[in-house]
Each structure stands twice: as structure tokens, then as C-alpha cells.
Amino acid sequence: MVRGWSVEPRRHPDPVPDEDPPAGLDYDKWLGPAPERPYNRNRFSRWRYYRDYGNGEMGDDGIHDIDLCCLGLGAKTHPVRIEAHGSEINLKGETEYPNHVVASFQYADGRELLYETRNWAPYKMHGFDSGNIFYGEEGYMLFTRRGMFQTYLGGGEKEGPGMKGGGGNSEHMANFLDSIRSGGETKTNADAWTAHLSCAIVHLGEISFRTGRVIHFDPENEAILSGAGGERDERLTALLTKKYREPWGI
16 A cells, blocks of 8 residues: 655635737646636736646646555556545635645556645644655655655664655756657656546546545456446536547647
8 A cells, every 4th residue: 555645735826817928928828628718817927726727736746646645556547436525725816726636546456546635734744745645554754856765664663774865856857858759768757648648647636526426446457336346327427528629639
């Protein structure tokens, strides 16, 4: 089992009126497939907090820790049972998402991924604003993209092997750019399928929260079911994508 978290206080601005887009911005291209609507600087600069463009904190900062959760679990497929709930704790300003979300993702083989975001808390978890804990039968490992891991063994939580270093951001960016420049001859550190599995966690958690339902998922056909072992639910499965504005599409 693995737990990931993002604990960073977020401040949201008060609503502002629509206005003309700034000079030099191709607003139509910025909107892309999203619904047409007037320019609004809140939605433009803080797009991640509006469902037309983003997935809230889980899909913004949380995806980085969820990606590491999937890596540590060795996930090669999607979870089969997803449940998420959220709340608004001292939430102020304009946003379409809660500032506290807890979600669980269970895989067919019994592995489990837990994720929590707390955008109202000024303190951290285990000393880090974001991180992961991998739980095993004989101990657990604290891991963070801030550049460290530490193991704790047995009931007494004795410190085991650990390491401190960098976060790897510059190395990952270099790998990404090298892959583009080489036309694919340089392999990326993770392939598109790996990224898809991590991103799907975000979407499935958001659908569970938005609908207030436990989501039963068919990994092979990438469809949401009416219940455990049930038939494909077309209404819920449709939430896995969005209506694309013309002429945009896939």
C-alpha cells in the first residue's frame, strides 16, 4: 500500500469581471477545445481550478506524487475500485474544487493507493509538503520528490537505509528535450502508457468525487461499470472525456 499527499495552503482570488484579452494573446487558441466564453484573468492565470481546463490540486501538483505512487506500486494497469470525497475547510475565493480531498484506489490484485490533498493546512506531513509513504510488512519507506527517502523498520520504526539528494527536475527536463530533439531515438524516462496510468488516477478520483459514488472500473475496456461485476454504465463512462469545441478534436 502507498499513500501520497500534497499539503500546501492555497489562496484563491475573489471573482473578477470578464474583460478583453490582453494584446498578444491568441485567446481562441488558448481556449482550444474548451467551451467558448469571455476572457477572465482568474480563469486564465489560475486555469487549474476550473473544470473547463484543469483537475484541481489533484491534477495540478498532486499528479507528481501520484505518479511516484504508481511507480512504487509497479502499476501496469488501472485500479478497479475508486472512492473519493472532499470538503471545503475555511475555503475563500473563487475555485470549482474543494480544498480537501481524500481518495482511495484499489487494484484487482489487492494493492491500494491512497491520496490526500490539504490546501488549508500551514503545516506539513512528516516534514514535507508533498510526498509518499510505501507500507510493507516489515517497515515503511518515506519518499519525497524534494530529494530524499528514508526507511523505518519494525515496530520500533528503527531507521534503515536512506538517502538525500536532488529532486531530479533538471535531469527529467533534459531527458524530455533530448527525446524531442532526437526524434524519439533518445527514450523518455517513462513512456506514454505509464503517464496514462497515472493521469487516469486523477480523472477517476475526480469522477468519484463529482458524482458522490464509488466507481467500479473495467481496466481492460476502460469503462465505468454500474457496480462491481456490473454492465458498462454509459452515462458515467462518458465522464472520462469532454465535449470538444469545434474544430478541435481527437
